[in-house]
Amino acid sequence: MKIKPKILTAPVVRVFDQIMVQAQLDGVDYESVNRKERASLVLGTGQVWVEVCLFPLEPFSGPKPINRAESVVCDPLCAHTAINAPLTGAGRCYVNHLGIKRSQQKALQQLESKRFNSLLVGGYILRLTKWGDISALNNDGLAWALELCVSAAETRAYSNIWRHEESALEAGDLWRYRLIQGLKGFVQASVSSVEDALKAKRAGWKVYAGARQDEIRAALIAEGVRVYKCPYTTPTGRVFCANCPMPCDGTRHIMSPKEPT
Numbered sequence: 001m002k003i004k005p006k007i008l009t010a011p012v013v014r015v016f017d018q019i020m021v022q023a024q025l026d027g028v029d030y031e032s033v034n035r036k037e038r039a040s041l042v043l044g045t046g047q048v049w050v051e052v053c054l055f056p057l058e059p060f061s062g063p064k065p066i067n068r069a070e071s072v073v074c075d076p077l078c079a080h081t082a083i084n085a086p087l088t089g090a091g092r093c094y095v096n097h098l099g100i101k102r103s104q105q106k107a108l109q110q111l112e113s114k115r116f117n118s119l120l121v122g123g124y125i126l127r128l129t130k131w132g133d134i135s136a137l138n139n140d141g142l143a144w145a146l147e148l149c150v151s152a153a154e155t156r157a158y159s160n161i162w163r164h165e166e167s168a169l170e171a172g173d174l175w176r177y178r179l180i181q182g183l184k185g186f187v188q189a190s191v192s193s194v195e196d197a198l199k200a201k202r203a204g205w206k207v208y209a210g211a212r213q214d215e216i217r218a219a220l221i222a223e224g225v226r227v228y229k230c231p232y233t234t235p236t237g238r239v240f241c242a243n244c245p246m247p248c249d250g251t252r253h254i255m256s257p258k259e260p261t
């Protein structure tokens with residue numbers, strides 16, 4: 001495990017156009033409700049768990065606030081959004097949106113107060129992202145996400161950004177194309193179909209699959225690559241994201257612990 005001494009100021013809130021990006025220290029000023037993470041396990045190793053979340057700047061209100069929020073912070077091609085899930089059959093996003101709404105209010109307060117903590121840490125494990133997709137960020141935001149990845153000791157990251165590699169090149173946006181290339185070694189490609197998985201794999205990405213795992217696993221194995229099953233079992237098990245021996249860090253193909261319902 002590489003450890004990079006670094007002064008990390010957290011929690012941090014940055015704004016990129018209509019999106020607020022927050023980086024929090026899990027186990028220090030925030031406890032994740034995601035039972036698969038168990039961030040507290042990393043504290044004894046001299047590291048911390050940094051969790052990144054995207055929020056819309058606009059408060060959640062009015063009709064269909066989750067749909068509107070997803071249209072700002074999620075990837076339009078994500079199979080699990082409220083708009084896409086009924087069409088893709090891949091299942092709805094598992095994130096607790098009530099919790100996200102509360103977290104957004106706190107992030108907005110933090111942004112207004114301009115109060116931040118400073119911590120000296122020996123490295124951090126970066127979770128990208130609790131909610132939202134870095135593909136929704138403009139190039140400045142994406143550059144910050146890449147900077148967080150490069151400075152991390154390890155990553156646990158998933159994104160649909162791989163879907164935009166070709167279009168960035170076709171649009172002549174070479175900065176964005178290079179940023180996406182840079183993220184390839186740190187971020188899993190979120191996929192939900194065989195077609196997705198093969199496209200991402202052939203472009204050099206390592207996939208993370210929730211839905212349709214049997215078909216995706218078979219298709220990847222037929223391409224001659226090794227595919228791993230997430231070792232998390234239950235909250236009483238022994239392996240969590242924090243101590244995972246084969247983490248989602250962009251270096252191996254992984255099937256999620258169970259198919260979303």
Ligand code: SF4
Binds near residue numbers: 231
């Ligand atoms: S493979 Fe490891 S890091 Fe990835 S979701 Fe499973 S436990 Fe977490």
